[in-house]
Amino acid sequence: MVTKGNPRYVIGLDMGTQGVRCLAVTAEGAVLARASVPLPAQALLTAAKTFEQQPEEWWQATARALAQLSAQLRAANIAVEGGVALCVSGTSGTFVPLDAAHQPLRPALMYSDARAVDEVAICNTQLAELTESMGYRFNASFALPKLLWLARHEAQTWERTAMVAHQADYLVGRLTDVWGISDYTNVLKTGYDLLSDSYPDALSHILSSPAERLPRIVAPGTPIAPLRPEVAAELGLNANMLVVAGLTDGCASQFAAGASEPGTWVSSLGTTLTIKGVSATLIKDKQGRLYCHRHPERGWLPGGASSTGGEVLARNFANVDLAAYDGRAASLLPTNLLSYPLVRRGERFPFVAPQAEGFQIAPAGSVDIPAELAYAAALEGVALVERLAFEVVGELGAPVKGAIRAVGGASQSQLWLRIRASVSQRPFVVPAIADPAMGVAVLAAAGRLHADLGSATRAMVQISQEVQPDPAWISQYEERYSRFKDELRQRGYLA
Template identity: 40%
Template sequence: MNRYFFGVDVGTQGIRVVLVDQNGHTVASGARHFFWGERFREEQSPEMWWQECSSIIGGIVNSLPKAVDKRAIMALSVTSTSGTVIPLDSKQKPLHPAIMYSDGRSVRQGKRCQKLALRYVADGYTGFNSSSGISKILWYMETYPEKVPEIALWVHASDYIIGRFCGNFSVTDYTNVLKSGYDLQTFQWPVYLIQELGFKKEWLQNVVPSGTVVGKLQPQLCAAWGLLPLDVVVGMTDGCATQMASGAVKPGDWNTTIGTTMVIKGVTRNNLIDPLGRLYSHRHPEGYWMPGGASNTGADWISIDFPTDLDALNTAAQRYIPTGKLAWPLKQQGERYPIMAPNAVGFAIDGLTKEVQYAANLEGVACIERLAYEIIEELSGEEVRAIYTAGGGSNSEIWLQIRASLMNVPIYKCKEASGALGAAIMAASYTFYSSLSEAATQMTTIDKTVVPQSELADKYEIQYQEFKQKLKDLNYL
C-alpha cells in the first residue's frame, strides 16, 4: 500500500502544498498567492500564512481521489525563507509580524553581529548582514525595547507553521539556525549572543537535525481533516529543500539552479571554510556539510537581451559551439560568487551576430559555473562527481551540453526540484525511510542525463583557461 507525505512551502509571495507518495509522485497539490501591501518584503502576517496553509490542506484532503487512503498519510514538513524570524509571547502568539529576510532595516545590527562572530567563532559562519535572523532579532530589541520583556521565544518562518501543526514551537533544525548565530561546529548557541547582544537563553530554540520528528498533528486538526495523528517533521530553509528535491544529497553531489541568478549547493564530508566569505555551509542531517553560494550571473540576460525566438537561438547555437569567443553576461555591477568583485562588469566581443553572441553567453555562464566548482574543489579537497540541475536555465538542451562538456562531468536534469517536494522528502526521510539519502534516491526523478562530449571538452578547456585569464587581467580574479 502506498504511503503519503505532505510538503509545505511558505514563500515570499505565496504558499504551495504537495501530497506525494513514497516514490515522489504528486497525487494532489494546491497553491495560494499572497496579496500583501507595499511592505511585504519587510513584514508579513504569520497568522495569514497559517490560514492559507490550513485552507489549502483542508481542500486537498477533502477532494482526494478515492484511490488515496487518507489513513496512509504518514508525515508532513515545511520549508520557508531563510533569515525570517518572529518573536512569540508566553502564549505562543506573535508579538510582531514576521520580520522578513528581505527587510533591509538591520544593516547596522548585521555589521555588529559579524564583528562579534569573527571574535567568538573560530570556524563557523560569520557572514551576518541585514538578511540574517540574528540581525533582525537585535534590530527588534533596539527598536521596540518596551516589547522585550514580553518575548518568550524567537522562531523562524517554517518553525511557526510547524508549531501550528503540532503545538511544538521550541524546536528548529540545522538549516534555519545558520543565520541566527548557532554554531554548527560545536552544536551550541555561542555565548556572545547572551553576553554581548543581550539575548535571553530562553529565547533560543532547541536545535535538531533536519528530518527529526518533533510532534504529532494536533487532535483538532486530525478531526477537522479526517486524518490520523501523523508525524510532524521539523522544517528547513527553502534553498536546502530545493537541494533535497534535486537529489543532490550525498557527498560529491552538487546542484546548480539557474534562474535569474545561479545558486550552487552540494554535499561535502568536511566543513568548507571560505576565508573570502563567498560560500557558507549548512549541516547535513547525516553529519556531512552542505556548502553553497549564489552568483549574480544567471539567466536574466536572456529575458533582457533575447526575449524572443529562443527555440531558433538554441537551434542556431548548436552550429556555433564552441564559439571561441569570451563573454560574461553579467547584467548588474558586481559579483559575489565565485569571485568577490563588487566593481565587476560583464564583457563581450563587439560585432558578433545575435546567434553567436547568444551561444557565447551560454558558454560564459558555464565558465562561471566551472570556476565556482573549481573553487569548491580547492577549498574542500573533494572531487565534484556529479551535478544535478534545476531552474529555467536547465530547460535548454544545448546549454546542458555546453555545461557538461565545459565542466567535464555528467549533468542530471531533475524532473521537479521544488521546495514543496523537498519538504515532503524531509517528511519521509526518517518516518518511512531510514535516511535522507534513501528518501531522496527513491523520491526524485532524473528527467535527462547529459554526458560530456570529448571533442567539445578538449576545445572548451582552452576557452575556459582564456576566460580565467581575462578575469585576472581585469583584476576580478
C-alpha cells in the same frame, strides 16, 4: 495521480514568499496529490528596504492547501491513515516574535528585509569568533541582524517577546501546538554555532536578553509531535501523522534535486547561479564565498551564490523568443567570443571582486556581432563561471562527483544544458520535481518509509532527463576556459 491501493505516504509543505505548496508522496516518489495556495496581495507589506508578512496569512494559506490535498486523496480513494509524516520548509532568515501565548507581536520580518544594515557590522564584530570558525559573514538577509534591529528600534515589542519563531517553526507550532523548537538550517542565520551545538554566549549580550527566547535546536527530520487532533480533524488528515523538524527552502530544494550524499551537487541557474552540495567535512573559506549548513544526518552542506546568471538574458534579450534563439545559436557553437556576462558591478562567487564588470571579447577585426552570436556567447559565459565555481569548491576540499543536478529556469534549455555539460565535462541531470515541497517530503520519509536520507533520496527523486558533454566541443571549451581564467587574472578579479 496514483490511485491504486492504500499506499503509505508523506507530506512535504513549502511556505514560500508568494504562497504555499504541498505534495503527498509515496516511498517510491509517486505524487498522490498536490495543492498550492497563494498569499493574498495584502500579505506582501513592502516599503523601502523593508519586507514584512502577516504570520496568520501563512497559516490560513497552509490550512487551505492541506485541506485541498486531503480532499484530493479522498477523491482518489486513498486512505487518510496512510499519511505517516509531514515536514515543513520555509524561507531562510525569516522570523516572527511571539508572546507567551504564542501570538505574533508584529508582522514577520522576511529574509529579504534589508533594514538592519547597521546591525550587520555589530554582529560581525561581536561574533567574529563564530564567523571565523564557520567560514561565513552576517549580512542583512540573516535573521540575527534583524533581531538586533528589533531590540534596538522596537524595544517594547522585544521586551514582550517570549520566543522567536522562524517561518517553519511557526507553522510547526500551529500544526502541533509544540513551540520553541527549530532545526540546524533555520538557526544558522540566527547565530547558532553548528560546531559546538549551542548559541554563543555573546548572543545574550548582543540582544540584551536571555537565550531562552531563542528556540531549542534539533536535527532536521527529528520527530516533534503528531498533528493537533483538532487540526487533523479540520483538515481531513491522519490524526497520528507525525510532524518532523524541517529545513530552509534552499536546503529542501537541494534534497529535491537528489543532492543529499557526499560529492553530490546541484546547480540552480535562474536570475543568478547558485550551487549547493554535500561534503563529509566542514568547508571553510576565508574569502567568504560560500558557507555551510549542517547535514541532517552527517556532514555539511556547502553552497555559494554568484552575481552572474540568467539575468543577462533578461537584460539583453528581454523581448525575444529565447527558444527560437536557442535554435539559431546552436549552429554558432562554440563561438569565437569570450564572455563574462555580469550585468551588475561586483562579483561574490566564485571569486570576490567588488570592482568586477562584465566583458565580451571578440577576435581582432570584428565589427558587428549578430544578436544570436552574442546570445550564444552569454550562455557559454555563464557555463564558464559555473565550471570555475565547481573548481573552487573542489580546491576548498569539497569533492564533486558524478553528474551535476540542474534546476532553475535554465534547465528548460536543452542547448544551455549541452553547453554547461561540455564546459564542465560532466553529465547534467534534471530532476523531475525540483520543488522544496518534494525535498521536505524526502526528509519526512527518511527514518520512516526509508532507512535514512540517502536511501530516501535515491528511491524518491526521479530524473526527467540526462545531458552528456558534446565530444566535439570539449577541447574547444577547455581552451576557452583557460583563456577565461587568464582574462579574469589580468583584470585583477581572480588571484
